[in-house]
Amino acid sequence: MLTADEFYLIAHNDSRGKAKLHPSATNIGLAAGLLGELVIFGQVTITAGNVVVVDRRPPADALAHTVLDQLIGEPQHQAVRTWLSFLGQSAVTSVAERLARAGVLRRHEGRRLLRTSVSYVPIDLNAVAWPATRLRALLDRPEPPNVPDALLFGLVAATGLTREVLWSAGTRAHHRLSVLIPALPPPLKELVAHTEAAVGAAVLRGMP
């Protein structure tokens, strides 16, 4: 499962698919997940606060393909923070759609007060709870997690979900997490740092 998908499930880890994380942090975290996927695919890199495309060949995943097209199409915008805001506006829907295509979520149209509201509900409760469970278990293993998992840890910490994910974990797990993020490859470390800064800035602005 790709980074943004797992982040989506962690942020919505609830039997009704209801959000566990407030909207602005969810948007920023998912946007960071989408950018992180492209970094992991080796198609973009992040340096000095900018997103730089290094490989224009289309990636296999359709959503990653769309995001890469947007990055290529607007070279005048490079700042990570700009892309986190922009991708964040549509990330919840686009990632949920991708999870629906993968058969993890089901699109549900509800009517409330004359308005049609679209929500995405889990098909298998165990499947949607799995990423958080998996992350918890990873911290108990002796070998270090791979790069995508380390990025996911980084995004969980940057959006303030650490305690939700590690609720039952001991101090050793928390300590391992604290050394994991500084050891990320530089572009991903920078991505996580900008994610944390963007989430903090949203809190400081106060207005939703």
Add this chain to the structure above:
Amino acid sequence: MSRRVTTERPSNVTDALARGRLGVPAVIFFVMSAAAPLTVVAGVVTTGYAITGVTGLPLAFLVVGAVLALFSVGYVAMARRVENAGAFYAYVTRGLGRPAGISTAWMAMMAYNALQVGLYGAIGAAATPVLDRLFGVTPAWWLVALVAWALVAVLGLLRVDVNGMVLAVLLIAEIVVILVFDLGQLSHPAGGSVSFTALVPDSLLVPGAGALLVIAATGFVGFESAVVFSEESKDPKRTVPMATYLSVAIIAGIYALSSWAMTVATGPDQVAEQAGEQSIDLIFNLAGAHFGDSAVAIGQALFMTSVLAAMISFHNTTARYIFALGRERVLPAAFGRTSPRTGSPRVASLAQSTLGLLVILLYAANGWDPVLQLFYYSGTGGGFGVLVLIAITSVAVIAYFARTRAEESLWRRLIAPGLAAVALIIIIILAVDNFAILLGVAPNSPLRWAIPAAYPVVALVGLHWALVLRGRRPDAYARIGLGAESAALMDVPPPGPGSEPVPAGRR
């Protein structure tokens, strides 16, 4: 699948991010709702007249408004270049260095906490008439304060920032009520003729002028927050400066008019005495005489909501200040933690609420007067602190532009902030000299020195803390002033050979 990428087409990113950007009116509404006009007119102005016995308050509002407008010139120019633009200490850090920045942060925390906690003293007086009308009960002030405290604490944690539309409606209603009351007062002058005594310069050139200037400055607190929206405004170069200047002008106009109208209705020589007898009720009693009881009921209800809105707003401002300091690890990192579900700065909010609870209990247990000794002392003490913060910031603005040689006109980078700094320092000297008059205590009362001296003491503690950080935690020291943005600095590798980022993954 064919793709065509042309650079000429309009940018999706620019368009999407431009949607929902704030214009001048939206920013003004935000700023003004924190300023809570009816709280100031009904609460601060009447108590100020009663305690100081000086009639120059209308002029003091105009003088402070002019000085703050001057200060804003350099302030908004620097705001565009500063991370964490909502906090004075960010400017001081960039202009005068990190130790001065931490000192300012400490003073700011004290001043904003004092302003917020002081409002718990006013809510009892504000809510009692309303509760009496509705239910025929007159509970003790501290009972009302505790209910309000619980409301603020819960809303702070849930991050239910009161809906912008509700705030806007309340704000407009407050301003309408104030203006109608003013008209009533001006059309029923004491002695049959409108007196301009309170508006002539002589009324301010008396002992006690410093006290009035502090009271006036307290009314403006909140004007500094427009800069928070630099990034969300339609045109950062125009929206934020315009909103700041207009807010200062509107606040100065309304308060000067209202405080003058009050002297006209009572007679300039009578205003202190009547305010002393009737306290917060003065403005409503005057309105009752002119418009009858239903106008009074509306005014009292709005006064209560105004105090509540101000409480919530100051609680959130203070909690965010603490959050920013926790985020940059100047305070323990726990203060920088948010509640995942609501995104509220949970620990910071709880800390502020705890302080509020302790103060309410302290005053209730000792039987101290809530309006005078909590609302007025704490409010003016906080207002004095904000004056000190603004003065230091104006010096920091000059220093920043002198050091960075950023391109700005001489007026914006030197003359306006320079004039503001001189004026603010004079105001502070006058205020310290007049502090006994401001508080209405004997000239040898220990309180008269304790409140103004608290700020330098806290500043020294802050300075010490900065030096401790420099020695023990240089990484936290390096991030001072960046607030939430400190996260972005923390992990960026130092530029130079060998740190060339490499794409991650299996390449």
